[in-house]
Amino acid sequence: MLIEIAQPLLYKALQAVSRAMSSQNVIPILSGIKVQADAAGLSLTAGQTGLLLHYHIPCDNEQLQIKQMGSIVIPAYYFIHIVRHLPTGSLSLGSNEDLKVIIQGGKAVYHLCGMNAELFPQVAQTDYSHTMSFPNGSLKKIIDGVSFAISSSQSRPVLTGVACIREDNQVKWVATDGVRLASRITPIKNIALTTAAIIIIPGKHLIDFSRMLNDELATTDICIQDHMIVLKTGSLLMQSSLLEGSYPCTDRLKPDSFSTEITLDRNDFLRALERVSLLAGDSDVVKLDIISYHKVELSSKTTAVGDVMEEVDMEACMGEAISIYFNGKYMIDIIGAVDCSKVMLRLNGKWSPIIVQPMDSTNSLYIITPIRWRD
Incomplete structure (x- = not known):
């Protein structure tokens, strides 16, 4: 050569x-x-x-x-x-x-x-007659919008992946580590992709591919076959084995009704969370209190270090007042992944999962499990 x-x-x-x-x-x-x-x-x-x-x-x-x-x-x-x-x-x-x-x-x-x-292992000969195609900018948002919620533990390998679930003319992308969940739904024109209704893609591989999507105006073709996924954009191709196993059913995690719904400005809520989490310590516990129909209070404290409290204006509030604890770092990850200006937090008591819903998109959903905590 x-x-x-x-x-x-x-x-x-x-x-x-x-x-x-x-x-x-x-x-x-x-x-x-x-x-x-x-x-x-x-x-x-x-x-x-x-x-x-x-x-x-x-x-x-x-x-x-x-x-x-x-x-x-x-x-x-x-x-x-x-x-x-x-x-x-x-x-x-x-x-x-x-x-x-x-x-x-x-x-x-x-x-x-x-x-x-x-x-050296060979790159598989791929049949591109049945593919999903996404603009790189859209695919990057999909991956970044769910992959943060994958598990870092190998105790349940399927949770280190992103589940790709085929439903009629759409695909639902889901990631969860057992404490938080992120999901996005994207429409597709061609559903004859694979015989499997659910595949599990290694999350780390998707994250690395997202980081390489520099040309957001280009397109990525995705082909799934023989326990393998191939993503191709421009000169770059990634071939990844799929994860084996059964992904947990997450459809039942969202309650049918809620006792409290609050709407917040996404940027104000995110910045306040970042400030309050500075004193959350190793536990990362942040408390949210509804103190009126116009304000919520975020607070955290660490023994022998100090405490912090910050009020955040609400856009709207419906239902009963509530105090609830959650992992501040995980909530920051969720709110950071939301790509709209308003978010709704839906609560059903202090022990039920917190639903985070972007206001201008019914195709995205985030869930975080509250923490049982005493001041």
């Missing part, structure tokens, strides 16, 4: 796929990045167990010249750092039959030991 390529272009590709790298890989071949030059162009692939990231540079790119086709796996750590420190002009990258890699840029020449590309 032998190519010439602009250093910024190669480094951009390396940065994209390096998000799939893991220091805990036990399979030696996954410590490298697969480089393949063929008639279609140059492809870079990196991965870990259950995840592959693939970046393609087409052959018609003026900053790429393929002089000899071939493939090689190059140790990722050295490959990335070498390319990063080479001058911004053109560099050459080649390999021979003895799996030796030569990287030359400026006056520097590097020789590395490569690995056999045939041992």
